Amino acid sequence: xxxxxxxxxxxxxxxxxxxxxxxxxxxxxxxxxxxxxxxxxxxxxxxxxxxxxxxxxxxxxxxxxxxxxxxxxxxxxxxxxxxxxxxxxxxxxxxxxxxxxxxxxxxxxxxxxxxxxxxxxxxxxxxxxxxxxxxxxxxxxxxxxxxxxxxxxxxxxxxxxxxxxxxxxxxxxxxxxxxxxxxxxxxxxxxxxxxxxxxxxxxxxxxxxxxxxxxxxxxxxxxxxxxxxxxxxxxxxxxxxxxxxxxxxxxxxxxxxxxxxxxxxxxxxxxxxxxxxxxxxxxxxxxxxxxxxxxxxxxxxxxxxxxxxxxxxxxxxxxxxxxxxxxxxxxxxxxxxxxxxxxxxxxxxxxxxxxxxxx
Numbered sequence: 001x002x003x004x005x006x007x008x009x010x011x012x013x014x015x016x017x018x019x020x021x022x023x024x025x026x027x028x029x030x031x032x033x034x035x036x037x038x039x040x041x042x043x044x045x046x047x048x049x050x051x052x053x054x055x056x057x058x059x060x061x062x063x064x065x066x067x068x069x070x071x072x073x074x075x076x077x078x079x080x081x082x083x084x085x086x087x088x089x090x091x092x093x094x095x096x097x098x099x100x101x102x103x104x105x106x107x108x109x110x111x112x113x114x115x116x117x118x119x120x121x122x123x124x125x126x127x128x129x130x131x132x133x134x135x136x137x138x139x140x141x142x143x144x145x146x147x148x149x150x151x152x153x154x155x156x157x158x159x160x161x162x163x164x165x166x167x168x169x170x171x172x173x174x175x176x177x178x179x180x181x182x183x184x185x186x187x188x189x190x191x192x193x194x195x196x197x198x199x200x201x202x203x204x205x206x207x208x209x210x211x212x213x214x215x216x217x218x219x220x221x222x223x224x225x226x227x228x229x230x231x232x233x234x235x236x237x238x239x240x241x242x243x244x245x246x247x248x249x250x251x252x253x254x255x256x257x258x259x260x261x262x263x264x265x266x267x268x269x270x271x272x273x274x275x276x277x278x279x280x281x282x283x284x285x286x287x288x289x290x291x292x293x294x295x296x297x298x299x300x301x302x303x304x305x306x307x308x309x310x311x312x313x314x315x316x317x318x319x320x321x322x323x324x325x326x327x328x329x330x331x332x333x334x335x336x337x338x339x340x341x342x343x344x345x346x347x348x349x350x351x352x353x354x355x356x357x358x359x
Contacts (some may be wrong), residue, residue: 057101
């Protein structure tokens with residue numbers, strides 16, 4: 001299996017050009033400092049799972065950052081810009097972050113959340129980001145909850161790491177940023193180093209200790225036309241559904257984050273985030289697959305996020321969120337707008353990547 005490191009771009013893996021550009025872009029962020037005792041973000045929401053809909057507590061821990069991002073990293077990901085400088089955060093500081101999230105939940109919710117989702121700017125199961133001692137302590141902290149999701153690149157999905165959570169009785173899901181089931185798109189458009197076979201291996205590793213897998217897909221990475229992005233997502237959902245243990249696919253429409261290649265392209269008129277109509281089409285046409293398919297269009301309705309014409313964005317967004325919880329494609333029959341004709345023309349005529357036909 002692939003083994004990323006900050007020096008990986010020197011190992012002749014064919015991603016040198018992307019990584020060089022990404023390192024230059026990330027260097028523009030300056031020296032903003034982040035408190036290692038405070039989480040990057042925390043919020044409450046609702047999530048659909050194989051066991052039904054749960055109130056969820058979502059935690060983004062502030063760590064030393066994704067090691068692949070330090071090599072250059074993914075073309076769309078700006079989360080490393082929010083990482084603590086220096087490459088590591090100690091156990092006590094990370095547990096202070098967890099306590100801050102528990103305090104937030106106590107203030108904002110009437111009851112404890114049955115589902116806890118824990119992310120970092122990289123991989124929660126990477127022990128350079130979250131030490132084994134901390135991972136075990138977090139498992140104990142949430143042992144009285146029902147379900148937990150932890151995110152990781154495939155490299156770090158090892159049975160003994162995942163079993164920290166299954167051993168305390170938690171229904172456990174490992175979320176993997178697969179982005180696409182198409183290796184060429186993942187390598188050339190996303191600049192992510194691993195193959196679909198690595199995702200399958202990670203799913204088998206998680207399954208060996210009774211954990212499930214949630215695949216994160218990326219709707220419309222750079223260098224794909226709108227129609228290519230839609231076709232890639234449909235095929236990717238179908239392929240993920242066939243992987244044993246993969247019960248959920250979360251399709252994330254690309255939003256334009258700072259200090260990324262997508263940001264540079266967008267600034268120069270060379271990238272448009274996906275249409276919300278495209279998101280709805282993929283959800284509607286994959287609803288019969290044997291997998292839960294959800295989407296969370298971050299930045300909905302803005303120029304830097306997934307959007308339609310501006311008039312119907314909120315209505316389509318609400319239909320998408322309704323679909324997430326009920327998995328009923330008929331919700332999309334309740335929304336319409338004249339801009340659907342423009343979207344149809346884009347799908348038909350924007351046949352290769354060059355410049356977006358419509359903003």
